[in-house]
Amino acid sequence: MKNYYQPEIETASRERILEIQNEKIVKQVKHVYDNVPYYRNLMEKKGLTPEDIKSVDDIKKLPFLTKDDLREAYPYGLLGTDIKNCVRIQSTSGTTGKRVVAFYTQKDIDMWEECCARAIVAAGGTDEEVCQICYGYGLFTGGPGLNGGSHKVGCLTLPMSSGNTDRQIQFMIDLNATILCCTPSYAAYIGETLAEQGYRPEDNKLKAGIFGAEPWTREMREGIEKSLGIKAYDIYGLTELSGPGVSFECEEQHGMHINEDHFYAEIIDPETGEVLPEGEKGELVFTSLDKEGFPLLRYRTKDICILSREKCSCGRTHVKMTKPLGRSDDMMIIRGVNVFPSQIEAVLLKEGFTPNYQIVVDRVNNSDTFDIYVEFSPEVFSDKIAEIQQSEHKLSSAMRSMLGIDPKIHLVAPKSIVRSEGKAVRVIDKRKLV
Amino acid sequence: MAITQISAFLENKPGKLAEAITSITEAGINIRALNLAETKDFGILRLIVSDVAKAKETLGKEIIIKETPVVAVKMEDHSGALKEILDVLSGANVNIEYVYAFTGAMRDSAYVVFRVDDIAEAESILSQNGIATLKDEDMTEFLSSLK
Numbered sequence A: 001m002k003n004y005y006q007p008e009i010e011t012a013s014r015e016r017i018l019e020i021q022n023e024k025i026v027k028q029v030k031h032v033y034d035n036v037p038y039y040r041n042l043m044e045k046k047g048l049t050p051e052d053i054k055s056v057d058d059i060k061k062l063p064f065l066t067k068d069d070l071r072e073a074y075p076y077g078l079l080g081t082d083i084k085n086c087v088r089i090q091s092t093s094g095t096t097g098k099r100v101v102a103f104y105t106q107k108d109i110d111m112w113e114e115c116c117a118r119a120i121v122a123a124g125g126t127d128e129e130v131c132q133i134c135y136g137y138g139l140f141t142g143g144p145g146l147n148g149g150s151h152k153v154g155c156l157t158l159p160m161s162s163g164n165t166d167r168q169i170q171f172m173i174d175l176n177a178t179i180l181c182c183t184p185s186y187a188a189y190i191g192e193t194l195a196e197q198g199y200r201p202e203d204n205k206l207k208a209g210i211f212g213a214e215p216w217t218r219e220m221r222e223g224i225e226k227s228l229g230i231k232a233y234d235i236y237g238l239t240e241l242s243g244p245g246v247s248f249e250c251e252e253q254h255g256m257h258i259n260e261d262h263f264y265a266e267i268i269d270p271e272t273g274e275v276l277p278e279g280e281k282g283e284l285v286f287t288s289l290d291k292e293g294f295p296l297l298r299y300r301t302k303d304i305c306i307l308s309r310e311k312c313s314c315g316r317t318h319v320k321m322t323k324p325l326g327r328s329d330d331m332m333i334i335r336g337v338n339v340f341p342s343q344i345e346a347v348l349l350k351e352g353f354t355p356n357y358q359i360v361v362d363r364v365n366n367s368d369t370f371d372i373y374v375e376f377s378p379e380v381f382s383d384k385i386a387e388i389q390q391s392e393h394k395l396s397s398a399m400r401s402m403l404g405i406d407p408k409i410h411l412v413a414p415k416s417i418v419r420s421e422g423k424a425v426r427v428i429d430k431r432k433l434v
Numbered sequence B: 001m002a003i004t005q006i007s008a009f010l011e012n013k014p015g016k017l018a019e020a021i022t023s024i025t026e027a028g029i030n031i032r033a034l035n036l037a038e039t040k041d042f043g044i045l046r047l048i049v050s051d052v053a054k055a056k057e058t059l060g061k062e063i064i065i066k067e068t069p070v071v072a073v074k075m076e077d078h079s080g081a082l083k084e085i086l087d088v089l090s091g092a093n094v095n096i097e098y099v100y101a102f103t104g105a106m107r108d109s110a111y112v113v114f115r116v117d118d119i120a121e122a123e124s125i126l127s128q129n130g131i132a133t134l135k136d137e138d139m140t141e142f143l144s145s146l147k
Protein backbone atom coordinates (compact mmCIF):
# COMPACT_ATOMS: atom_id res chain seq x y z
CA MET A 1 0.00 0.00 0.00
CA LYS A 2 1.63 3.24 -1.15
CA ASN A 3 0.35 6.51 0.18
CA TYR A 4 1.38 9.90 -0.98
CA TYR A 5 -0.11 13.29 -0.28
CA GLN A 6 0.65 14.57 -3.78
CA PRO A 7 1.51 11.44 -5.79
CA GLU A 8 1.85 13.22 -9.13
CA ILE A 9 4.74 15.30 -7.86
CA GLU A 10 6.18 13.02 -5.16
CA THR A 11 6.65 10.18 -7.64
CA ALA A 12 7.28 12.25 -10.76
CA SER A 13 10.04 11.11 -13.11
CA ARG A 14 13.46 12.69 -12.64
CA GLU A 15 13.00 14.43 -16.01
CA ARG A 16 9.73 15.91 -14.88
CA ILE A 17 11.22 17.13 -11.59
CA LEU A 18 14.08 18.76 -13.45
CA GLU A 19 11.64 20.41 -15.82
CA ILE A 20 9.70 21.86 -12.88
CA GLN A 21 12.88 23.03 -11.18
CA ASN A 22 14.26 24.67 -14.32
CA GLU A 23 11.03 26.49 -14.90
CA LYS A 24 10.81 27.67 -11.28
CA ILE A 25 14.43 28.75 -10.78
CA VAL A 26 14.32 31.25 -13.66
CA LYS A 27 11.28 32.92 -12.09
CA GLN A 28 12.65 32.73 -8.56
CA VAL A 29 15.95 34.39 -9.47
CA LYS A 30 14.14 37.14 -11.33
CA HIS A 31 11.80 37.62 -8.36
CA VAL A 32 14.75 37.98 -5.99
CA TYR A 33 16.68 40.28 -8.33
CA ASP A 34 13.69 42.55 -8.74
CA ASN A 35 12.60 42.62 -5.10
CA VAL A 36 15.64 42.06 -2.86
CA PRO A 37 18.27 44.81 -3.27
CA TYR A 38 20.55 43.03 -0.80
CA TYR A 39 20.85 39.98 -3.07
CA ARG A 40 20.81 42.01 -6.30
CA ASN A 41 23.94 43.69 -4.98
CA LEU A 42 25.61 40.34 -4.40
CA MET A 43 24.71 39.28 -7.94
CA GLU A 44 25.95 42.51 -9.43
CA LYS A 45 29.27 42.10 -7.67
CA LYS A 46 29.62 38.82 -9.56
CA GLY A 47 28.46 40.45 -12.78
CA LEU A 48 25.31 38.35 -12.86
CA THR A 49 21.86 39.24 -14.15
CA PRO A 50 18.77 36.99 -14.05
CA GLU A 51 19.40 36.17 -17.73
CA ASP A 52 22.49 34.20 -16.67
CA ILE A 53 20.35 31.67 -14.81
CA LYS A 54 18.56 29.51 -17.34
CA SER A 55 18.35 26.23 -15.42
CA VAL A 56 19.29 24.64 -12.11
CA ASP A 57 22.71 23.95 -13.64
CA ASP A 58 23.38 27.68 -13.43
CA ILE A 59 22.60 27.87 -9.70
CA LYS A 60 26.27 27.21 -8.95
CA LYS A 61 27.10 30.63 -10.46
CA LEU A 62 25.03 32.41 -7.81
CA PRO A 63 26.52 33.92 -4.65
CA PHE A 64 25.93 32.18 -1.30
CA LEU A 65 23.84 33.50 1.53
CA THR A 66 24.85 32.74 5.10
CA LYS A 67 23.26 33.22 8.48
CA ASP A 68 25.46 36.31 8.82
CA ASP A 69 23.76 37.82 5.76
CA LEU A 70 20.39 37.10 7.34
CA ARG A 71 21.46 38.80 10.55
CA GLU A 72 22.90 41.76 8.70
CA ALA A 73 19.76 42.16 6.65
CA TYR A 74 17.51 41.89 9.73
CA PRO A 75 14.64 42.51 9.74
CA TYR A 76 13.48 43.52 6.24
CA GLY A 77 16.61 43.27 4.09
CA LEU A 78 15.75 39.94 2.48
CA LEU A 79 12.02 40.47 2.32
CA GLY A 80 10.91 39.38 -1.15
CA THR A 81 7.60 41.15 -1.48
CA ASP A 82 5.64 44.11 -0.21
CA ILE A 83 5.03 43.65 3.51
CA LYS A 84 1.27 43.99 2.92
CA ASN A 85 1.36 40.71 0.97
CA CYS A 86 2.77 38.85 3.97
CA VAL A 87 0.51 37.13 6.48
CA ARG A 88 2.94 35.66 9.03
CA ILE A 89 6.39 35.82 10.49
CA GLN A 90 8.26 32.99 12.22
CA SER A 91 11.61 33.27 13.91
CA THR A 92 14.60 31.23 14.94
CA SER A 93 15.40 30.83 18.61
CA GLY A 94 18.42 33.12 18.17
CA THR A 95 20.61 31.92 21.01
CA THR A 96 23.52 33.92 19.63
CA GLY A 97 23.37 37.37 18.12
CA LYS A 98 20.35 38.73 16.35
CA ARG A 99 17.37 36.62 15.58
CA VAL A 100 16.39 35.73 12.06
CA VAL A 101 12.82 36.53 11.07
CA ALA A 102 11.22 34.94 8.04
CA PHE A 103 8.16 36.32 6.22
CA TYR A 104 5.40 34.24 4.66
CA THR A 105 2.71 35.07 2.14
CA GLN A 106 -0.39 32.87 2.16
CA LYS A 107 1.09 30.95 -0.78
CA ASP A 108 4.29 30.36 1.21
CA ILE A 109 2.27 29.05 4.15
CA ASP A 110 0.32 26.70 1.87
CA MET A 111 3.53 25.37 0.36
CA TRP A 112 5.07 24.82 3.80
CA GLU A 113 1.97 23.09 5.13
CA GLU A 114 1.81 20.88 2.05
CA CYS A 115 5.39 19.80 2.70
CA CYS A 116 4.40 18.87 6.26
CA ALA A 117 1.32 17.06 4.94
CA ARG A 118 3.60 14.97 2.71
CA ALA A 119 5.62 14.05 5.80
CA ILE A 120 2.50 13.04 7.75
CA VAL A 121 1.18 10.89 4.90
CA ALA A 122 4.64 9.33 4.47
CA ALA A 123 4.43 8.31 8.13
CA GLY A 124 1.17 6.49 7.35
CA GLY A 125 -1.17 9.37 8.12
CA THR A 126 -4.70 9.57 6.67
CA ASP A 127 -7.73 11.73 7.45
CA GLU A 128 -8.66 9.21 10.12
CA GLU A 129 -5.72 10.06 12.36
CA VAL A 130 -5.69 11.94 15.61
CA CYS A 131 -2.51 13.96 15.37
CA GLN A 132 -1.04 15.17 18.65
CA ILE A 133 1.37 18.05 18.15
CA CYS A 134 3.60 18.84 21.07
CA TYR A 135 6.13 20.97 19.31
CA GLY A 136 6.12 24.52 20.60
CA TYR A 137 3.65 26.88 18.96
CA GLY A 138 4.43 30.53 18.38
CA LEU A 139 7.49 31.96 16.69
CA PHE A 140 9.03 28.48 16.56
CA THR A 141 8.05 26.74 13.31
CA GLY A 142 7.59 23.21 14.74
CA GLY A 143 4.04 23.59 16.07
CA PRO A 144 2.56 25.79 13.32
CA GLY A 145 4.11 23.73 10.51
CA LEU A 146 2.90 20.31 11.60
CA ASN A 147 -0.42 21.82 12.69
CA GLY A 148 -0.99 23.11 9.16
CA GLY A 149 0.14 19.82 7.63
CA SER A 150 -2.19 17.89 9.89
CA HIS A 151 -5.13 20.09 8.81
CA LYS A 152 -4.26 19.58 5.15
CA VAL A 153 -4.27 15.79 5.58
CA GLY A 154 -7.56 16.07 7.43
CA CYS A 155 -6.39 14.63 10.74
CA LEU A 156 -8.11 15.56 13.97
CA THR A 157 -5.43 17.89 15.30
CA LEU A 158 -4.54 18.20 18.98
CA PRO A 159 -2.60 21.49 19.22
CA MET A 160 -0.96 20.63 22.55
CA SER A 161 2.22 22.68 22.23
CA SER A 162 5.13 21.60 24.42
CA GLY A 163 5.28 20.77 28.12
CA ASN A 164 2.79 19.62 30.76
CA THR A 165 3.51 15.95 30.22
CA ASP A 166 0.66 14.71 32.42
CA ARG A 167 -1.81 16.57 30.24
CA GLN A 168 -0.10 15.31 27.09
CA ILE A 169 -0.54 11.75 28.33
CA GLN A 170 -4.13 12.29 29.37
CA PHE A 171 -5.05 13.62 25.91
CA MET A 172 -3.02 10.93 24.19
CA ILE A 173 -4.87 8.15 26.00
CA ASP A 174 -8.36 9.67 26.31
CA LEU A 175 -8.53 11.00 22.76
CA ASN A 176 -6.77 8.04 21.10
CA ALA A 177 -3.94 9.95 19.45
CA THR A 178 -2.44 7.94 16.59
CA ILE A 179 0.37 10.23 15.43
CA LEU A 180 2.74 12.11 17.72
CA CYS A 181 4.76 15.12 16.55
CA CYS A 182 7.46 16.54 18.82
CA THR A 183 11.20 16.64 19.41
CA PRO A 184 12.80 13.19 19.79
CA SER A 185 13.95 13.98 23.31
CA TYR A 186 10.42 14.88 24.34
CA ALA A 187 9.11 11.69 22.71
CA ALA A 188 11.62 9.70 24.75
CA TYR A 189 10.52 11.56 27.88
CA ILE A 190 6.84 10.88 27.20
CA GLY A 191 7.73 7.20 26.71
CA GLU A 192 9.50 7.07 30.07
CA THR A 193 6.69 8.88 31.83
CA LEU A 194 4.08 6.53 30.35
CA ALA A 195 6.03 3.56 31.69
CA GLU A 196 6.39 5.22 35.11
CA GLN A 197 2.64 5.72 35.23
CA GLY A 198 2.16 2.03 34.55
CA TYR A 199 1.16 2.19 30.88
CA ARG A 200 2.44 -0.51 28.55
CA PRO A 201 3.31 0.40 24.93
CA GLU A 202 0.12 -1.33 23.73
CA ASP A 203 -2.05 0.85 25.99
CA ASN A 204 -1.81 3.79 23.61
CA LYS A 205 -3.21 4.01 20.07
CA LEU A 206 -0.14 5.68 18.58
CA LYS A 207 1.22 4.15 15.41
CA ALA A 208 3.72 6.73 14.22
CA GLY A 209 5.74 9.69 15.40
CA ILE A 210 7.29 12.54 13.43
CA PHE A 211 10.30 13.80 15.29
CA GLY A 212 12.71 16.58 14.40
CA ALA A 213 14.24 19.94 15.32
CA GLU A 214 17.21 18.35 17.07
CA PRO A 215 19.78 15.64 16.39
CA TRP A 216 18.96 12.12 17.52
CA THR A 217 20.70 8.80 17.25
CA ARG A 218 19.60 5.43 15.95
CA GLU A 219 19.61 4.12 19.51
CA MET A 220 17.29 6.91 20.54
CA ARG A 221 14.96 6.00 17.68
CA GLU A 222 14.90 2.36 18.74
CA GLY A 223 14.19 3.37 22.34
CA ILE A 224 11.30 5.63 21.34
CA GLU A 225 9.83 3.04 18.98
CA LYS A 226 9.91 0.44 21.72
CA SER A 227 8.60 2.56 24.56
CA LEU A 228 5.71 4.03 22.56
CA GLY A 229 5.06 1.03 20.31
CA ILE A 230 5.34 3.14 17.13
CA LYS A 231 7.42 3.71 14.04
CA ALA A 232 9.48 6.89 14.41
CA TYR A 233 10.08 9.18 11.41
CA ASP A 234 12.62 11.93 11.07
CA ILE A 235 11.76 15.36 9.67
CA TYR A 236 14.11 18.20 8.75
CA GLY A 237 13.71 21.87 8.11
CA LEU A 238 14.89 25.39 8.73
CA THR A 239 12.89 28.46 9.63
CA GLU A 240 14.87 30.35 6.99
CA LEU A 241 13.43 28.08 4.30
CA SER A 242 9.93 27.60 5.80
CA GLY A 243 10.22 25.25 8.76
CA PRO A 244 9.89 21.50 9.23
CA GLY A 245 9.11 19.56 6.07
CA VAL A 246 11.97 20.71 3.86
CA SER A 247 12.68 16.99 3.90
CA PHE A 248 11.10 14.00 5.62
CA GLU A 249 11.53 10.28 6.07
CA CYS A 250 9.49 7.64 4.30
CA GLU A 251 8.74 4.08 5.45
CA GLU A 252 12.31 3.04 4.56
CA GLN A 253 13.57 5.17 7.48
CA HIS A 254 16.78 5.61 5.57
CA GLY A 255 17.35 9.21 4.60
CA MET A 256 14.90 12.07 4.14
CA HIS A 257 13.30 12.96 0.81
CA ILE A 258 13.83 16.64 0.03
CA ASN A 259 10.78 18.38 -1.41
CA GLU A 260 12.67 19.15 -4.58
CA ASP A 261 9.84 20.90 -6.34
CA HIS A 262 10.25 23.67 -3.75
CA PHE A 263 13.86 23.42 -2.60
CA TYR A 264 16.92 22.77 -4.72
CA ALA A 265 19.73 21.09 -2.78
CA GLU A 266 23.47 21.19 -3.38
CA ILE A 267 26.37 19.75 -1.41
CA ILE A 268 29.45 21.95 -1.33
CA ASP A 269 32.93 21.76 0.07
CA PRO A 270 32.62 24.02 3.14
CA GLU A 271 36.18 25.27 2.66
CA THR A 272 36.17 26.12 -1.04
CA GLY A 273 32.47 26.50 -1.78
CA GLU A 274 32.81 24.15 -4.73
CA VAL A 275 29.85 21.90 -5.59
CA LEU A 276 30.62 18.26 -4.78
CA PRO A 277 29.39 15.28 -6.77
CA GLU A 278 26.47 13.20 -5.50
CA GLY A 279 27.39 10.84 -2.70
CA GLU A 280 30.07 13.07 -1.21
CA LYS A 281 29.86 14.50 2.26
CA GLY A 282 29.71 18.27 2.49
CA GLU A 283 27.68 21.30 3.48
CA LEU A 284 24.04 21.34 2.46
CA VAL A 285 22.99 24.43 0.50
CA PHE A 286 19.37 25.20 -0.37
CA THR A 287 17.80 27.41 -2.99
CA SER A 288 14.11 28.10 -2.64
CA LEU A 289 12.29 27.66 -5.94
CA ASP A 290 8.94 29.30 -5.45
CA LYS A 291 8.91 31.43 -2.34
CA GLU A 292 7.45 34.94 -2.28
CA GLY A 293 7.92 36.42 1.19
CA PHE A 294 11.40 35.20 2.05
CA PRO A 295 13.06 33.66 -0.99
CA LEU A 296 16.62 32.50 -0.37
CA LEU A 297 19.12 31.61 -3.06
CA ARG A 298 22.02 29.33 -2.17
CA TYR A 299 21.52 29.47 1.57
CA ARG A 300 24.31 27.69 3.44
CA THR A 301 22.74 25.56 6.17
CA LYS A 302 26.07 24.64 7.82
CA ASP A 303 24.65 21.11 8.09
CA ILE A 304 26.98 18.44 6.78
CA CYS A 305 25.08 15.81 4.78
CA ILE A 306 25.26 13.38 1.90
CA LEU A 307 22.68 13.38 -0.92
CA SER A 308 21.51 10.27 -2.71
CA ARG A 309 19.33 9.89 -5.80
CA GLU A 310 19.24 6.11 -5.53
CA LYS A 311 15.81 4.66 -6.18
CA CYS A 312 13.76 4.45 -3.01
CA SER A 313 11.44 1.51 -2.36
CA CYS A 314 8.67 3.89 -1.24
CA GLY A 315 8.25 5.06 -4.85
CA ARG A 316 9.17 8.67 -4.15
CA THR A 317 11.63 10.03 -6.65
CA HIS A 318 12.88 13.06 -4.75
CA VAL A 319 16.52 13.14 -3.68
CA LYS A 320 17.30 11.90 -0.18
CA MET A 321 19.60 13.51 2.36
CA THR A 322 21.20 11.89 5.35
CA LYS A 323 20.54 13.22 8.80
CA PRO A 324 22.99 16.09 9.41
CA LEU A 325 26.28 14.43 10.30
CA GLY A 326 27.72 17.57 11.84
CA ARG A 327 28.05 21.32 11.44
CA SER A 328 30.46 22.79 8.94
CA ASP A 329 31.76 25.44 11.32
CA ASP A 330 32.78 22.71 13.78
CA MET A 331 34.53 20.52 11.25
CA MET A 332 38.11 19.50 11.97
CA ILE A 333 40.37 17.67 9.60
CA ILE A 334 42.47 15.22 11.60
CA ARG A 335 44.84 12.89 9.76
CA GLY A 336 42.93 13.71 6.61
CA VAL A 337 39.58 12.64 8.06
CA ASN A 338 36.67 15.02 8.70
CA VAL A 339 35.75 14.94 12.37
CA PHE A 340 32.82 16.71 13.97
CA PRO A 341 32.41 17.33 17.71
CA SER A 342 28.78 16.27 17.34
CA GLN A 343 29.90 12.77 16.36
CA ILE A 344 32.10 12.58 19.46
CA GLU A 345 29.27 13.79 21.62
CA ALA A 346 26.93 11.17 20.18
CA VAL A 347 29.38 8.37 20.96
CA LEU A 348 29.94 9.63 24.51
CA LEU A 349 26.23 9.70 25.25
CA LYS A 350 25.70 6.29 23.68
CA GLU A 351 28.47 4.76 25.78
CA GLY A 352 27.12 6.25 29.01
CA PHE A 353 29.68 9.02 29.44
CA THR A 354 28.99 12.69 30.10
CA PRO A 355 29.04 15.00 27.09
CA ASN A 356 31.64 17.04 28.98
CA TYR A 357 34.70 16.61 26.86
CA GLN A 358 37.54 18.42 25.23
CA ILE A 359 39.33 17.57 22.03
CA VAL A 360 43.00 18.43 21.75
CA VAL A 361 44.59 18.24 18.33
CA ASP A 362 48.26 18.83 17.82
CA ARG A 363 50.93 18.05 15.28
CA VAL A 364 53.96 16.13 16.45
CA ASN A 365 56.60 14.97 13.96
CA ASN A 366 54.36 15.92 11.05
CA SER A 367 51.48 13.77 12.16
CA ASP A 368 48.33 14.77 13.96
CA THR A 369 47.76 13.78 17.56
CA PHE A 370 44.15 13.44 18.63
CA ASP A 371 43.27 13.32 22.32
CA ILE A 372 39.83 13.36 23.87
CA TYR A 373 39.50 14.29 27.53
CA VAL A 374 36.25 13.09 29.04
CA GLU A 375 34.96 13.96 32.47
CA PHE A 376 34.19 11.07 34.75
CA SER A 377 30.60 10.52 35.68
CA PRO A 378 29.30 8.51 38.64
CA GLU A 379 27.98 5.96 36.12
CA VAL A 380 31.44 5.22 34.81
CA PHE A 381 33.23 5.34 38.15
CA SER A 382 34.00 2.03 39.77
CA ASP A 383 36.09 0.89 42.70
CA LYS A 384 37.79 -1.50 40.27
CA ILE A 385 40.43 -0.19 37.90
CA ALA A 386 39.82 -3.00 35.45
CA GLU A 387 36.20 -1.98 35.10
CA ILE A 388 37.09 1.64 34.39
CA GLN A 389 39.68 0.60 31.85
CA GLN A 390 37.12 -1.62 30.21
CA SER A 391 34.70 1.24 29.68
CA GLU A 392 37.62 3.34 28.44
CA HIS A 393 38.44 0.67 25.86
CA LYS A 394 34.83 0.34 24.83
CA LEU A 395 34.72 4.08 24.31
CA SER A 396 37.92 3.98 22.24
CA SER A 397 36.61 1.36 19.88
CA ALA A 398 33.21 3.08 19.55
CA MET A 399 35.09 6.28 18.63
CA ARG A 400 37.20 4.44 16.11
CA SER A 401 34.20 2.93 14.37
CA MET A 402 32.33 6.26 14.30
CA LEU A 403 35.23 8.50 13.25
CA GLY A 404 37.44 6.20 11.26
CA ILE A 405 40.47 7.28 13.26
CA ASP A 406 41.74 6.45 16.70
CA PRO A 407 41.65 9.09 19.42
CA LYS A 408 43.50 8.69 22.71
CA ILE A 409 40.95 8.76 25.52
CA HIS A 410 41.70 10.30 28.91
CA LEU A 411 39.21 10.14 31.75
CA VAL A 412 39.49 13.21 33.94
CA ALA A 413 37.85 14.57 37.06
CA PRO A 414 34.36 16.05 36.86
CA LYS A 415 34.31 19.79 36.20
CA SER A 416 38.03 19.74 35.41
CA ILE A 417 37.58 20.70 31.76
CA VAL A 418 38.21 24.38 31.37
CA ARG A 419 35.12 26.48 30.88
CA SER A 420 35.24 29.99 29.57
CA GLU A 421 32.26 32.14 30.47
CA GLY A 422 30.49 29.02 31.64
CA LYS A 423 30.77 27.29 28.29
CA ALA A 424 33.19 24.43 27.88
CA VAL A 425 35.87 24.86 25.27
CA ARG A 426 35.30 21.82 23.08
CA VAL A 427 38.21 21.97 20.71
CA ILE A 428 41.79 23.07 21.20
CA ASP A 429 43.59 22.90 17.90
CA LYS A 430 47.21 23.62 18.64
CA ARG A 431 48.16 23.08 14.99
CA LYS A 432 46.85 26.53 14.15
CA LEU A 433 49.33 28.19 16.50
CA VAL A 434 52.33 27.00 14.48
CA MET B 1 26.71 -9.25 56.20
CA ALA B 2 29.34 -7.39 54.29
CA ILE B 3 30.84 -4.07 55.35
CA THR B 4 30.64 -0.92 53.30
CA GLN B 5 33.66 0.46 51.56
CA ILE B 6 33.68 3.94 50.14
CA SER B 7 35.63 4.43 46.94
CA ALA B 8 36.47 7.89 45.77
CA PHE B 9 37.82 9.20 42.49
CA LEU B 10 41.06 11.11 42.91
CA GLU B 11 42.72 13.24 40.30
CA ASN B 12 46.33 12.33 39.80
CA LYS B 13 47.58 15.65 41.15
CA PRO B 14 49.63 16.58 44.23
CA GLY B 15 47.52 17.24 47.29
CA LYS B 16 44.36 15.46 46.14
CA LEU B 17 44.72 12.60 48.63
CA ALA B 18 45.48 15.01 51.45
CA GLU B 19 42.39 17.06 50.56
CA ALA B 20 40.13 14.02 50.73
CA ILE B 21 41.60 12.77 54.01
CA THR B 22 41.46 16.22 55.58
CA SER B 23 37.81 16.68 54.78
CA ILE B 24 36.82 13.38 56.42
CA THR B 25 38.96 13.86 59.49
CA GLU B 26 37.59 17.35 59.93
CA ALA B 27 34.09 15.85 59.86
CA GLY B 28 35.12 13.70 62.84
CA ILE B 29 35.14 10.45 60.93
CA ASN B 30 37.69 7.77 61.78
CA ILE B 31 39.46 6.00 58.97
CA ARG B 32 39.95 2.36 59.81
CA ALA B 33 41.56 1.16 56.62
CA LEU B 34 42.79 2.83 53.50
CA ASN B 35 43.95 1.61 50.14
CA LEU B 36 44.93 3.57 47.06
CA ALA B 37 44.95 2.21 43.52
CA GLU B 38 46.42 4.34 40.81
CA THR B 39 46.62 4.62 37.05
CA LYS B 40 48.39 7.12 34.83
CA ASP B 41 45.40 9.46 34.78
CA PHE B 42 43.70 9.03 38.16
CA GLY B 43 43.59 7.22 41.48
CA ILE B 44 40.92 5.32 43.37
CA LEU B 45 40.85 5.79 47.11
CA ARG B 46 39.19 2.97 49.04
CA LEU B 47 38.20 3.58 52.64
CA ILE B 48 36.68 1.77 55.58
CA VAL B 49 35.32 4.36 58.00
CA SER B 50 33.47 4.67 61.27
CA ASP B 51 30.49 6.51 59.82
CA VAL B 52 29.63 5.62 56.23
CA ALA B 53 26.68 8.00 55.89
CA LYS B 54 28.65 10.96 57.13
CA ALA B 55 31.68 10.10 55.01
CA LYS B 56 29.47 9.83 51.93
CA GLU B 57 27.95 13.20 52.63
CA THR B 58 31.29 14.87 53.26
CA LEU B 59 33.26 13.40 50.39
CA GLY B 60 30.38 13.15 47.96
CA LYS B 61 30.03 16.93 47.94
CA GLU B 62 33.42 17.30 46.32
CA ILE B 63 34.26 14.16 44.40
CA ILE B 64 32.66 11.13 42.81
CA ILE B 65 32.23 8.36 45.33
CA LYS B 66 30.76 4.93 45.30
CA GLU B 67 29.69 2.50 47.98
CA THR B 68 30.75 -1.08 47.56
CA PRO B 69 30.07 -4.03 49.82
CA VAL B 70 33.24 -5.86 50.74
CA VAL B 71 33.92 -8.86 52.95
CA ALA B 72 36.05 -8.22 56.03
CA VAL B 73 37.44 -11.06 58.05
CA LYS B 74 39.27 -11.13 61.38
CA MET B 75 42.42 -13.11 60.99
CA GLU B 76 43.82 -15.29 63.73
CA ASP B 77 47.39 -14.70 64.71
CA HIS B 78 48.96 -17.89 63.53
CA SER B 79 50.92 -18.75 60.46
CA GLY B 80 48.85 -19.77 57.47
CA ALA B 81 45.75 -17.94 58.66
CA LEU B 82 45.46 -15.90 55.46
CA LYS B 83 46.16 -18.95 53.31
CA GLU B 84 43.32 -20.78 55.06
CA ILE B 85 40.85 -18.04 54.11
CA LEU B 86 42.12 -17.83 50.56
CA ASP B 87 41.80 -21.58 50.17
CA VAL B 88 38.20 -21.51 51.30
CA LEU B 89 37.36 -18.75 48.81
CA SER B 90 39.19 -20.27 45.87
CA GLY B 91 37.72 -23.67 46.70
CA ALA B 92 34.28 -22.15 46.17
CA ASN B 93 35.43 -20.41 42.97
CA VAL B 94 34.99 -16.95 44.45
CA ASN B 95 37.04 -14.51 42.44
CA ILE B 96 38.98 -11.91 44.45
CA GLU B 97 39.23 -8.53 42.72
CA TYR B 98 41.54 -6.93 45.26
CA VAL B 99 42.48 -7.26 48.90
CA TYR B 100 44.01 -5.15 51.66
CA ALA B 101 44.62 -5.54 55.37
CA PHE B 102 44.45 -3.47 58.54
CA THR B 103 45.32 -4.11 62.17
CA GLY B 104 42.83 -4.19 64.98
CA ALA B 105 42.46 -2.80 68.47
CA MET B 106 43.84 -5.84 70.14
CA ARG B 107 47.53 -6.33 69.83
CA ASP B 108 47.44 -9.68 68.10
CA SER B 109 44.67 -9.32 65.58
CA ALA B 110 44.57 -8.28 61.94
CA TYR B 111 41.72 -7.81 59.55
CA VAL B 112 41.56 -8.47 55.80
CA VAL B 113 39.22 -6.78 53.35
CA PHE B 114 38.25 -8.75 50.26
CA ARG B 115 36.53 -7.31 47.20
CA VAL B 116 34.96 -10.35 45.56
CA ASP B 117 32.67 -10.90 42.59
CA ASP B 118 30.09 -12.83 44.62
CA ILE B 119 29.62 -11.48 48.13
CA ALA B 120 26.82 -13.82 49.13
CA GLU B 121 28.75 -16.88 48.06
CA ALA B 122 31.91 -15.68 49.79
CA GLU B 123 30.11 -15.05 53.08
CA SER B 124 28.23 -18.29 53.10
CA ILE B 125 31.31 -20.35 52.33
CA LEU B 126 33.35 -18.51 54.97
CA SER B 127 30.68 -19.02 57.62
CA GLN B 128 30.36 -22.71 56.70
CA ASN B 129 34.04 -22.93 57.45
CA GLY B 130 33.66 -21.18 60.77
CA ILE B 131 35.21 -17.91 59.63
CA ALA B 132 33.17 -14.94 60.82
CA THR B 133 32.80 -11.85 58.67
CA LEU B 134 32.38 -8.33 60.01
CA LYS B 135 29.31 -6.09 59.75
CA ASP B 136 29.07 -2.31 59.41
CA GLU B 137 27.98 -2.19 63.11
CA ASP B 138 31.14 -4.06 64.05
CA MET B 139 33.15 -1.33 62.42
CA THR B 140 31.40 1.41 64.37
CA GLU B 141 31.65 -0.41 67.72
CA PHE B 142 35.12 -1.56 66.98
CA LEU B 143 36.17 1.98 66.34
CA SER B 144 34.49 3.38 69.43
CA SER B 145 36.25 0.77 71.52
CA LEU B 146 39.47 2.34 70.32
CA LYS B 147 38.80 5.64 72.04
Ligand SMILES: [Zn+2]
Pocket: A250, A251, A252, A257, A312, A313, A314, A315, A316
Ligand atom coordinates in the same frame (compact mmCIF):
# COMPACT_ATOMS: atom_id res chain seq x y z
ZN1 LIG C 1 11.43 6.77 0.22
